[in-house]
Structure formats: structure tokens, C-alpha cells
Amino acid sequence: xxxxxxxxxxxxxxxxxxxxxxxxxxxxxxxxxxxxxxxxxxxxxxxxxxxxxxxxxxxxxxxxxxxxxxxxxxxxxxxxxxxxxxxxxxxxxxxxxxxxxxxxxxxxxxxxxxxxxxxxxxxxxxxxxxxxxxxxxxxxxxxxxxxxxxxxxxx
Numbered sequence: 001x002x003x004x005x006x007x008x009x010x011x012x013x014x015x016x017x018x019x020x021x022x023x024x025x026x027x028x029x030x031x032x033x034x035x036x037x038x039x040x041x042x043x044x045x046x047x048x049x050x051x052x053x054x055x056x057x058x059x060x061x062x063x064x065x066x067x068x069x070x071x072x073x074x075x076x077x078x079x080x081x082x083x084x085x086x087x088x089x090x091x092x093x094x095x096x097x098x099x100x101x102x103x104x105x106x107x108x109x110x111x112x113x114x115x116x117x118x119x120x121x122x123x124x125x126x127x128x129x130x131x132x133x134x135x136x137x138x139x140x141x142x143x144x145x146x147x148x149x150x151x152x153x154x155x
Contacts, residue, residue, distance in 0.1 A: 025096070028100075029101060035053075035085075
């Protein structure tokens, strides 16, 4: 199996034709850079957001291509959303596409963690900084409880 270029498989049987032309590598990288920066939620939320944006709204991927991306990403170890993004990049631009999309999707989180770590190391001993980090933890717990109660009432 050659990893530099995606294999050509026709998975479009029974699907309407793609409405728009396939994305450029630059378009994919910019999309995933934005999603990696502003995307909020767990992997399932991000995967659904990608589906709505890339398959429904932009028409860059067919239903079959996206289903295959999810199926293969679930088989591979690692975070689901990142695996789907990397596969979609590979599907359109081979190894270069997979690498570029993977870096674009993961780099914003990496930079944010580095910045927060530097702030914590520099100001971690200060009471106001400890309070800020405890406050963030409390806010996250509140969001989880709110979402859990919303899900529990609707089930």
C-alpha cells in the first residue's frame, strides 16, 4: 500500500454529485486551523461540526467519504476528531495534506497549553492566579453538570 497518494475508490454510488469543487490544500488547512483554534467540545461534537461544515455546507466531501473517515478514525488510536481531520487531508492531498491538516488542527491547542503553562509557572504562586485556575475548574464542572442535566431531562 502506497501512503503518499490516496487510493482511488468510487464510493459515490447512490449519492448526489458533489455541488462544489474539491477544496484546495490551503482551504483545508485554513478551515482546520480555525476549527482547532475556536472549536469547543469533545471529539464527537467536533466531528459533527466537521460533517456539517465540510460535507453539507461546503460540499467538499461526499457522505461516503466522510463515513469512511469516521470508520477508519475509530479504528486508529488517538483522538477521533484529529484522526478524521488527518484522514480528510490525506484523502484530498496525500501525505502532505494529512501532515498539513494535522498540524493546523493540533497546533492551536498546543500553543494555548504552552502559553497557559508559562503563565502558571510565572504567576502560579500568586493567590489571584491560583484563584483564576480554580475558577476555571469550577466553570468547567458547572458546564458539565448543566449539559448532563439537559441530557437527563430529554432522555
